[in-house]
Amino acid sequence: MRYLVTGGAGFIGSHIVDQLVQRGQEVVVLDDLSAGKEANLAGVRDKIDFHIGSITDLAAVQSACKGVQYVIHLAARTSVPRSVLNPLETNHVNIDGMLNVLVAARDAQVRRFVFAASSAAYGETPTLPKVESMPAQPISPYGLTKYVGELYAQVFGRVYGLENACLRYFNVFGPRQDPSSQYSGVLSRFMLAVIEGQAPVVFGDGEQSRDFTYVENIVDETLRACEAPGASGLVFNGGTGARITLNHVLKLLEQITGKTIKPKYDAPRNGDIRDSQADVSLAGRILGYEPRVLFEEGLKRTWDWYKQAYAKM
Numbered sequence: 001m002r003y004l005v006t007g008g009a010g011f012i013g014s015h016i017v018d019q020l021v022q023r024g025q026e027v028v029v030l031d032d033l034s035a036g037k038e039a040n041l042a043g044v045r046d047k048i049d050f051h052i053g054s055i056t057d058l059a060a061v062q063s064a065c066k067g068v069q070y071v072i073h074l075a076a077r078t079s080v081p082r083s084v085l086n087p088l089e090t091n092h093v094n095i096d097g098m099l100n101v102l103v104a105a106r107d108a109q110v111r112r113f114v115f116a117a118s119s120a121a122y123g124e125t126p127t128l129p130k131v132e133s134m135p136a137q138p139i140s141p142y143g144l145t146k147y148v149g150e151l152y153a154q155v156f157g158r159v160y161g162l163e164n165a166c167l168r169y170f171n172v173f174g175p176r177q178d179p180s181s182q183y184s185g186v187l188s189r190f191m192l193a194v195i196e197g198q199a200p201v202v203f204g205d206g207e208q209s210r211d212f213t214y215v216e217n218i219v220d221e222t223l224r225a226c227e228a229p230g231a232s233g234l235v236f237n238g239g240t241g242a243r244i245t246l247n248h249v250l251k252l253l254e255q256i257t258g259k260t261i262k263p264k265y266d267a268p269r270n271g272d273i274r275d276s277q278a279d280v281s282l283a284g285r286i287l288g289y290e291p292r293v294l295f296e297e298g299l300k301r302t303w304d305w306y307k308q309a310y311a312k313m
């Protein structure tokens, strides 16, 4: 089978590409390298068809879609704070760009379109864990664009018969997550701080919790969503079903790294939600998904990678 992975040079995308290549599938990557890096694909570069281009360019998307059976759409502006600063840009990439990918996928008559949606769709709804049937209440332009993406995918299913599945990823972490921006995922920030001998910064009291999901679980769930019968038209949570506080993460990190970690507590970040946790029973039932790499094991593997990738910089 031939798969198009948009955003395939990014953190999550490159892990999906690795796995597809390992399974002997043909892979096309479309990535404009705005957040992705060619280095993320170093291990598979000569085995894939790599298109450097933006999803906002319909011709580039159409060219990447040729002969493809499955589209996995990850390319997006992924930062919540950036979407608040520049909603037009996030809207342009995440909605106009996604519409290009849907149109090209429809025209190429692909078997299924799988979309990387986000837990940001839930917004501030206090109920835990989050179940897909809860009403979406996004509280950022980013969250809104991800939710609109789900609706668009479903409408393409109803109107044009394009099979689709959407996965609301929850706080994915692992090797290759870029720690370089102040808005990078918290675990990548913590790892970099420990490597550099700096105090990790905790926004708030550290008692906020997240369903931190090791990337390998998300890869597995995403590939299941491509093929599972009965998945089309549905939205699935992509998490582990557990949640852990930042203070607890730092304790585990002390054990794993063998270093004493003294975090610096700062003012809570504007717009932060307190707790987040996925209910993954629907994904279990329909996709046969269960998280195989639990948090602590994922944290160990991630630390090993950062140590090696960043220690000498």
Ligand code: UD2
Pocket (backbone or CB within 6 Å): 078, 079, 080, 118, 119, 120, 121, 169, 170, 171, 172, 182, 183, 184, 185, 186, 187, 189, 190, 201, 202, 203, 204, 208, 210, 246, 268, 269, 272, 273
């Ligand atoms: C996650 C997703 C985001 C969106 C959102 C939906 C990631 C990286 N981001 O944002 O794309 O889907 O969920 O709700 O998965 N923090 C610190 N110190 C730091 C950085 C962060 O204490 O150096 C805190 C931050 O204030 C927050 C928590 O850590 O309370 C998690 O922050 P994050 O940026 O990793 O992820 P989140 O949940 O805001």
